[in-house]
Amino acid sequence: MTFNRLAILRAFPVLALLSLAAQAAPSPLLQSPPEQSFDQIMQQAESARAANRVSEAIVLYRQAVQLRPSWSDGWMWLGDLLYEQDRFPEAQDSFAHFLAITPAPGPAWAMKALCEFEMRDYSHSLEDFETWMHGGNQGNEALTDVAEFHMALLLTRERYFDRALSLLTERAHRSGETLLLVEAMGLASLQMPNLPGDYPPGLREQVWLAGKAMFYLSKQEFERAQTYSHRLQVDYGQQPQVHYINGLLLKAQSKSDQASQEFQTELQISPRNSQAMLELATIDIDKGKLQEAMSLSQQAVQIDSANPETHRVLARALQAGGQTKASAQELESAGKLAPENAAIHFQLATAYQRLGRKQDAQREMSTYLAMKKKRPAQDGSVKMQDASPSLEAPQ
């Protein structure tokens, strides 16, 4: 769950430079006499940190920020060192001080959120992760990886299952299989608002099987995914989400008739499953059954209007039916709900282009390109429903 210190140092290049500059400083004493100046203590702190004398560095940084509470770098390093020692409440406090001085978007928001996660202050943690994400999820790869994973856990806990699965799927693409990732994917795909390990023990097998199926599905290892999905159906075939997961697996293999059947079975078991409605709607769009698609996606919007995917799929159905203006309106709703979703900006650009709204189209395309440049992998978050080539963002 923790990540290494070097990785964090790389997240803050300016501070890393400071640390290099301080390497020549004399070795400090644990207790600095009160008459020592801020500059002296700061240098000693930097030296201790550079020499990996972590406990000593913590004491010195504490003294330095007490002498000069406006020293933002000091708070950041103090937080970093405390986090490294798993001292999360103290680290959180340091990052909070840093952000009080330097509230601009940056990796400190993610660090603070991670501390809050560990302190089980989940609502503030998610809030800070959202701030970090909306500020452009800055930080190096290691920080982004850990932060997005924890954010996904919290999104699941708050029932934002789609967004959670998008983040987890990206992680599955980037990294290999881990116990926590499989468990997290299992929880999100079964729509269980729990954290890994924190659910009734009797549900463990179901979570594990669903997680395995989703993990291998995201890696496009269909044979392995099918093994677990099959076991899930045999043992838990009457439980919600089980046929939905199998439907996803079949759809990913272009077996749309079988997938359609699975989504329909899912709707018999859980009639208000908006995800299954959306999947069915996209299959219907592809088959030209636009009335059915429209009806299903409108139902999904009614059930889960806070989910950007419902608006996005309805937009596709409307677009396919030639209702470009209404389609653009739905995409605008989706964009408000998920501003970080690059694909929506691309789709909006396309819709505006069709409506002759050139300036709006240009703006959306610029936003899309900027997001894509920053995070090329982000298009991996495009949902299963996005099969339409006319609306799909280019890879």
Add this chain to the structure above:
Amino acid sequence: MIALIASAFFMAAASLPPQQASPSSPTTSVAQAAGDFDQLAQAAKRAREEDRDDSAIDSYRQALILKPGWDEGLWYLGALLYEKQNYFEACTFLRRFLAQNPSNGYGWAMLGLSEFESHEYTRALDHLQQSMLAGLGDNKKMRSTVTYVIAILLNRSEQFDESMDLLMARVASGEDTSTLVEPLGLAALRLPFLPAEIPADDKEMIRIAGNAVLALEEQHYAEADKLFDQLEATYPDQPGVHFLIGVHLLDSRPEDGIKELKREIEISPSHVTARIRLADQYIKQQNVDLGLQYAQEALKLAPGSASGHMVLGEGLIAKGDSARGILELETARKASPDMVRIHWDLERAYTAAGRVADADREKGEIERLSQQEQAH
């Protein structure tokens, strides 16, 4: 379990040498503060010794506000919170204790056990393993508890063979085996659950599998055979059952073992380990081509599998392609540097290829791993 852990812990706590207050507070601290601290520390100690836990916890908390780095306070507060089953908060203080005492095996054990109770399984496994590396001295109860929890956590993280090794070591040491039946059954059937997470419908199957493995280990072969037969008759279509029976039969009735492993692959089409065992068996029987086919199938399913690369390497060498065989073995070594069989394979392959220095290095590794195993 809780009582066992707590008692083991307090034995450890009692053995911790009392330490003076940390000198890390600023010299500007006034004498009054020092006096307050001493009073609080004494009150905490008295309350703890008189089993007034809540009062002791309060005093330790206040004392630690005055001297945040006070080792003894951090330790006992962590212990008392653990005892009160406030595992989450116990973790906070134990982490602070360990930041100052990173080589304290008991500390890592207590932290790992607290994390286990808090359902932070990944972190718990890391820290319990750290406790074994740091050492737990002569405290047999603590060692036994820690080993058990590591074994069930290894199983939960799908490290079935490692879990089985630890459990078997406990069986061999003559410990009471009644608590080991379910963990053994889970590891044998390769089901990544804690004993508490076993689905009600699977309990009996896991119990039979565990007892069968236990009977085998205790060399009660007739009883083991009876249990394996019962398992197969009662659960013919359950994933894992034919793999377990197949592996059991490979030594005594290899053809039957092969049939069972193939049956397992029919039930669990992506079963990697069944393919590796089949590859291994076919290579042993000099049916190298078939062995290579299964090894390649296994690696197609799990490209990072160390055992898969190892068996493929062995097959290629048996077929006379030592250059590619060595490459596969080297890939296996990279994936799993502590697997002794890979080093033996490489030592022989390097020697045959005249790469004396490389062969010597492998010998050194074999020796190191063997010493490491003895130390544990």
